Amino acid sequence: MAKNLFERQANQLVNFSRLWGYQAWLVFLVIFSLCVTLIIFTIQSPVQSRNQPSEIRGVWLTNIDSDVLFSKKNLSEAIDTLNQLNFNTLYPTVWNWGHTLYPSEVAQPITGTKLDPTERLQGRDILQEIVNQGHQANMAVIPWFEFGFMAPADSQLAQNHPQWLTQRKNGDRIWLEGKVHKRVWLNPLHPEVQTFITNLVTEIVSKYEVDGIQFDDHFGIPFDFGYDDVTVTLYQQEHQGKLPPTPPINLKTTNNCTINDQVWQEWTRWRAEKITSYMTELFKTIKATNPSVIVSLSPNPQPFSANCYLLDWHQWEQRGLIEELVLQVYRPNLQDLQRELRSPEVQQAKQHIPFVIGVLSGLKDRPVPIKRIIKQVETIRQKQFSGISFFFYESLWNLGTESAKKRQSSYQKLFPTKVNRPEA
Known part of the structure; x- marks a missing residue:
């Protein structure tokens, strides 16, 4: 049957050639070839699109x-x-x-x-501006809690709620950022504090x-904080009335705040675990409020993060409390960068979730050469x-x-072409 069908089609093509001539036959073949090529391309295109590599290309605002946030024009x-440079993720501070x-x-x-009282922010909702324009450009918008539990010492937040602040063993509450900012x-x-932060997030x-x-x-929080009344009382309740140890x-x-002192190590782990417990509840609340949002974290490398700031992101x-991790690895030396990327915690996590590396593109007083960035x-x-x-x-x-x-x-x-973000 197939042979008969082929013979009929061949005879029809021969008759077409005799009727219309050799040149018409060539025109037919050219048009036929173009149609076949177009069909094949159309069939293959979706497959190629699906197989295109994904990559997060983000930037913190x-x-x-x-000045990027201080006018609609600058922001737009x-x-x-x-967008023109094919970035696909915005992390704006909120x-x-x-x-x-x-x-x-x-x-x-x-x-x-x-709202932040800065004059150029008044009458605006910069988060809504970013969401609108970012989504029009098919960019993900992931608001960033830049200061976390930190606040300026002279802020209304600190002055209105001194009982919310933690402190050092000697009662000092001031921590110098960059050895300058209180x-x-x-x-x-x-x-x-937990209720306030949770309510902001939700x-x-x-x-x-x-x-x-x-x-x-x-x-x-910094390793030498946690000696406020609330934390000390809770520690005593769980340690037969013992007081927390004094910082060595x-x-x-x-040295990543590490020391061979079992009592201090236990105090560090205890505080970190309490913060992890809060993060567990916060994650549940976020997902109950909006299941589709990604919970992202941008910490320091694990030893420094867990020991110096009690943020045990590996745990x-x-x-399952992180769905995207952006590790801050701001190293001028390539060997140091590679060493951080090889760490066991990093290698384990990158098998489970989208794992992004934060790259320092420069600071106000510390420019980074573009060759290093590349x-x-x-x-x-x-x-x-x-x-x-x-x-x-x-x-x-x-x-x-x-x-x-x-x-x-x-x-x-x-970033020569646009790509999608990997799915969390």
Whole structure:
């Protein structure tokens, strides 16, 4: 039957050639070939699209040393530029300096204001602006709790609620950021602090069409804090009335705050576990409020994070409390970067969730050469991580030693086409 069908089709083609001539026959073959090619391309295109590599290409947007958030024009132009350079993820700050950067009904009775009082933020909702424009450009928007439990010492938050603050053994509450800026730390074990932070988070994930929510290295406390009445009382209740140990004199952050002292190690683990317990409840609340949002975390490398800031992200990841991890590995030396990427905690986590590496694109007083950035991105890709996020927007091209045009051209070469984010 197939043979007869073939013979009939062949005879029809011969008759067509005799009727219309040799040139018409050639035209027919050309048109027929083009049609076949188009059909094959159409069939294959969806498959090629599905197989296209995914990658997170993110950037943090902050109001520190940056003007990007302080006008609609600046913000709109920034998102347009990032879109043209094929970025696909925005991490805008929504909580720092003791204020929200969106109009917040939750914050008003606590801080005295709905919104950061900076003049150029008034009458605006920058989070909604970012969500609108970011989603139009098919970019994910994941608000970032930049300050976490930290606040300026002179903020209304700290002054209105001194009982919420944790402290050192000697009663000192001041912590110097960068050895200059006076900060205080909210006590993550205080029930009222937990309620406040939880309410801020749920306000965002319920009110805005965000793709996720991100916490960072400030979602813990420094190793020598935790001697407030609430924490000490709780510790005594669970340790037969014993007081927490005094910080060892030779404990240093340069050594990841590690020391061969079992009593101190237990005190460190105990506080970290209490913060993990709060994160467990916060995760449940987020998912109950908006199941589709991604819970993201951008911590420091595990030993420093767990020992120096009591944020044990390895445990968080093992317990399913993180759905995306952006590790801050701000190393000028490529060998140091590679060493961090090889750590057991990193290698384990990258098998379970999208694991992104945070790359320093520069600071106000510390520019990073574009060649170093390119080399680090190439290394991260070679190690098969889920993507890159840059800290921070302003230094992508405005704070470098090279011209903005040259740096933008370099990012264009790093990200020549648009890609989707990997699924969490």
